[in-house]
Amino acid sequence: MSSKPDDLAGAGRRNFLKGVTATGAAALTPVLVAQAQTPQTAPAARTVALPNTAVETLPPPAEPVNQTSSGGDFMVDVLKTLDIDYLAMNCASSFRGLHEAVVNYAMNVKPEILTCPHEEIAVSMAQGYAKIEGKPMAVICHGTVGLQHASMGLYNAWCDRVPIYMMIGNIIEADKRGTAPEWAHSAIDPGGMVRDFVKWDDQPASLQHFAESAVRAYKVAMTAPMGPVLLSLDAELQENPISDRDHLRIPKYAPVVPPVGDSGAIAELAKLLVTAQNPVLICDRMARSASGMARLVELAEALQCAVVDLGGRMNFPSRHPLNQTFRRPAVVAQADVILAIEVNDLWGSINSFNDRIVRVNRPLYKPGTKIITLGSRDLYIKSNTQDFQRFNEVDLAIAGDGEGSLPALTEQVRRLLSAERKAALDARGRKLGEAHLALRESAKSDATIGWDASPISTARMCAELYAQIKDEDWSLVGTGININWPRRLWKMDQPHHWNGGSGGFGQGYNAPAAAGAALANKRHGRISVTIQSDGDLMYVPGTLWTAAHHRIPILYVMLNNRAYHQEYMYLQAMAARHGRGIANAHVGTTLTNPNIDFATVARGFGVYAEGPITDPKDLAVALKRAVAVVKRGEPALVDVVTDPR
Amino acid sequence: MNGFSRLLAVLLLTLAAGHPAWSADAANGKRVYLADGCFACHGRAGQGGAMNYPAPPLAQTKLPLAVFRIILRTGPKDMPAYAENVLPDQDVADIHAFLLSLPGRRPTQDMPLLNQ
Ligand SMILES: Cc1ncc(C[n+]2csc(CCOP(=O)(O)OP(=O)(O)O)c2C)c(N)n1
Ligand SMILES: [Mg+2]
Numbered sequence: 052m053s054s055k056p057d058d059l060a061g062a063g064r065r066n067f068l069k070g071v072t073a074t075g076a077a078a079l080t081p082v083l084v085a086q087a088q089t090p091q092t093a094p095a096a097r098t099v100a101l102p103n104t105a106v107e108t109l110p111p112p113a114e115p116v117n118q119t120s121s122g123g124d125f126m127v128d129v130l131k132t133l134d135i136d137y138l139a140m141n142c143a144s145s146f147r148g149l150h151e152a153v154v155n156y157a158m159n160v161k162p163e164i165l166t167c168p169h170e171e172i173a174v175s176m177a178q179g180y181a182k183i184e185g186k187p188m189a190v191i192c193h194g195t196v197g198l199q200h201a202s203m204g205l206y207n208a209w210c211d212r213v214p215i216y217m218m219i220g221n222i223i224e225a226d227k228r229g230t231a232p233e234w235a236h237s238a239i240d241p242g243g244m245v246r247d248f249v250k251w252d253d254q255p256a257s258l259q260h261f262a263e264s265a266v267r268a269y270k271v272a273m274t275a276p277m278g279p280v281l282l283s284l285d286a287e288l289q290e291n292p293i294s295d296r297d298h299l300r301i302p303k304y305a306p307v308v309p310p311v312g313d314s315g316a317i318a319e320l321a322k323l324l325v326t327a328q329n330p331v332l333i334c335d336r337m338a339r340s341a342s343g344m345a346r347l348v349e350l351a352e353a354l355q356c357a358v359v360d361l362g363g364r365m366n367f368p369s370r371h372p373l374n375q376t377f378r379r380p381a382v383v384a385q386a387d388v389i390l391a392i393e394v395n396d397l398w399g400s401i402n403s404f405n406d407r408i409v410r411v412n413r414p415l416y417k418p419g420t421k422i423i424t425l426g427s428r429d430l431y432i433k434s435n436t437q438d439f440q441r442f443n444e445v446d447l448a449i450a451g452d453g454e455g456s457l458p459a460l461t462e463q464v465r466r467l468l469s470a471e472r473k474a475a476l477d478a479r480g481r482k483l484g485e486a487h488l489a490l491r492e493s494a495k496s497d498a499t500i501g502w503d504a505s506p507i508s509t510a511r512m513c514a515e516l517y518a519q520i521k522d523e524d525w526s527l528v529g530t531g532i533n534i535n536w537p538r539r540l541w542k543m544d545q546p547h548h549w550n551g552g553s554g555g556f557g558q559g560y561n562a563p564a565a566a567g568a569a570l571a572n573k574r575h576g577r578i579s580v581t582i583q584s585d586g587d588l589m590y591v592p593g594t595l596w597t598a599a600h601h602r603i604p605i606l607y608v609m610l611n612n613r614a615y616h617q618e619y620m621y622l623q624a625m626a627a628r629h630g631r632g633i634a635n636a637h638v639g640t641t642l643t644n645p646n647i648d649f650a651t652v653a654r655g656f657g658v659y660a661e662g663p664i665t666d667p668k669d670l671a672v673a674l675k676r677a678v679a680v681v682k683r684g685e686p687a688l689v690d691v692v693t694d695p696r
Numbered sequence: 697m698n699g700f701s702r703l704l705a706v707l708l709l710t711l712a713a714g715h716p717a718w719s720a721d722a723a724n725g726k727r728v729y730l731a732d733g734c735f736a737c738h739g740r741a742g743q744g745g746a747m748n749y750p751a752p753p754l755a756q757t758k759l760p761l762a763v764f765r766i767i768l769r770t771g772p773k774d775m776p777a778y779a780e781n782v783l784p785d786q787d788v789a790d791i792h793a794f795l796l797s798l799p800g801r802r803p804t805q806d807m808p809l810l811n812q
Contacts, residue, residue: 403749403773405773495807497744499802499807500744501740501743504740508743518812535750616736620736626776627777694740696745
């Protein structure tokens with residue numbers, strides 16, 4: 052054991068009186084004094100030799116009750132060096148030391164506390180926030196119980212490769228735990244509960260250890276592939292005085308420069324792409340900064356090739372002529388070279404499967420197609436959760452940050468392009484452009500079917516929404532499951548026009564992640580909107596209160612199909628397979644009887660609300676009023692009763 | 697029509713030719729379309745939708761009834777396969793008639809919301 056002054060179990064902990072004042076002792080009652088005088092029954096930290104004079108004259112200094120420094124203050128100093136703007140939390144005594152330091156020492160600035168009525172809300176807000184802001188938000192919650200509530204949010208963030216700076220409170224030393232809840236909320240290895248899906252975790256044993264681990268945690272979270280990290284903070288370490296602040300050092304943080312793919316491999320890839328007849332670029336979590344999309348556009352335009360954007364980030368403009376996202380099976384079938392950039396589910400994007408008794412899979416690509424991956428995915432993998440998806444054989448796997456490696460690749464491609472080859476590629480590009488235009492026309496035509504229907508078609512709802520925001524600086528920060536109308540109908544060409552999905556398909560992500568993203572958008576003056584399905588909101592309705600409380604400008608447009616519709620469809624498939632009809636498929640899968648009045652729910656949380664809207668003709672005015680509220684800087688919700696998808 | 701349907705269409709060309717004409721009831725077709733959950737994936741107005749795969753629009757389907765029926769019996773991708781005891785041939789024909797009775801698409805040129 053180290054004997055540094057602030058050491059958790061060392062002399063410093065036992066001698067913590069060095070940093071305390073005894074002014075409060077004057078208020079001690081004789082009973083307390085009597086207790087203080089019985090050192091053998093007092094906890095170790097309280098066994099202090101009292102001066103005889105004090106024992107003889109009342110009131111004695113007894114146990115210290117005030118202190119002039121705290122570990123929590125130091126922790127704030129450390130967090131400040133990491134440029135963390137927000138601390139999302141659901142309050143709990145295991146981190147009251149740090150909590151108090153944030154409100155009274157940091158004066159609730161950097162980080163500013165976000166009050167969340169559920170830990171899952173806190174984590175998911177952080178996930179949505181990081182994808183817009185490009186840096187993590189801190190989250191803190193109770194040991195054991197809070198962490199278990201937070202865990203699904205962490206899992207989504209893990210699958211989505213998003214940095215979350217997660218902290219929990221814990222009381223490490225058994226003899227420091229007092230009440231029954233303190234025991235129930237302590238663990239010898241709390242990180243073990245979520246270790247399968249955080250990148251790194253630690254439980255610092257001293258403040259110096261905290262400083263180093265705090266900076267390390269930030270660095271690990273922000274290094275590709277990014278992901279959540281966890282620090283378990285001992286309550287005593289947060290709460291107790293610091294004996295010698297001057298001896299504590301906060302290491303400086305230097306970001307890890309993202310790795311660029313090996314230059315030889317990039318050159319080989321460039322050659323393959325330039326000589327290919329029909330190369331296809333597939334990307335998922337590629338754009339991690341405002342530069343990502345522009346870089347992909349440069350590569351695609353140099354090659355005049357098809358781009359399929361799986362939508363994990365805002366990778367490629369929706370109306371770019373080379374965008375072939377909604378012709379994926381067709382372009383993959385024609386491809387002779389496929390480059391997958393930061394694609395996690397490569398197998399799923401180039402194979403099809405039938406949901407039958409015997410599951411039959413079929414490659415969408417032809418034999419001999421060269422498959423190349425570029426990304427950081429191969430650099431880090433864990434065993435238990437299976438989010439790494441099915442193994443797909445490839446011809447060349449290049450380890451490197453996708454966005455970071457694109458300029459070198461584009462440069463190589465340009466170098467290899469002769470004038471003659473360029474002309475050929477331009478012809479290919481023109482054809483793709485025509486196919487893209489045809490896609491857009493068919494999207495528009497598809498959208499007209501059921502245009503005036505009630506329940507309202509999701510296409511109509513999305514078209515009406517776009518009309519209300521398109522002239523603003525808008526950001527779509529969430530959508531319903533497989534609701535692709537925005538990408539099919541809207542002009543999405545700014546890095547903040549979209550920020551991807553949950554990652555782990557864990558429901559209860561969309562509502563809080565949208566609020567977190569909207570918070571990040573707020574300082575840019577953007578209008579954030581999300582298409583919010585009913586089932587998802589029902590996990591985390593308290594998000595609405597957080598949005599109101601913190602004045603987060605966000606428009607929730609409810610896709611209220613009154614069902615966990617995805618599961619309704621799965622149950623239907625089961626019933627059909629078993630030849631029993633679908634008459635009972637609604638049991639356990641629908642949200643009717645009573646129908647949920649989301650506008651009333653929202654108003655109850657202090658959020659401006661409209662609806663339920665069942666006639667599409669009423670949409671425009673309701674959305675317009677709601678957008679005006681959001682432009683004023685507040686949240687709003689419009690409940691739209693829609694057809695299933 | 698996607699690749700799967702096209703293949704079936706070719707295979708069934710002769711089969712379909714020999715099939716007796718169905719007298720179909722679009723009103724019953726609507727009832728079955730809703731009761732048997734086609735709407736869940738393909739939308740109440742036959743506008744299409746999505747499960748894990750996109751479920752194509754069905755209003756004004758161009759698929760001949762024979763092909764249409766085979767698709768229902770097979771269930772491509774994640775569409776359920778509907779057996780005859782759950783969805784008799786007559787109901788299939790009625791659904792087909794219902795889908796043909798739906799207004800379907802409109803021209804998009806004069807729809808400002810789709811041209812923004
Ligand atoms: C935490 C969690 N629980 C359950 C599920 C299973 N699940 C997948 S989709 C879904 C329905 C979601 O309903 P809603 O958000 O309204 O979307 P809809 O399917 O109706 O479009 C459920 C329950 C899940 N993915 N995550
Ligand atoms: Mg729903």
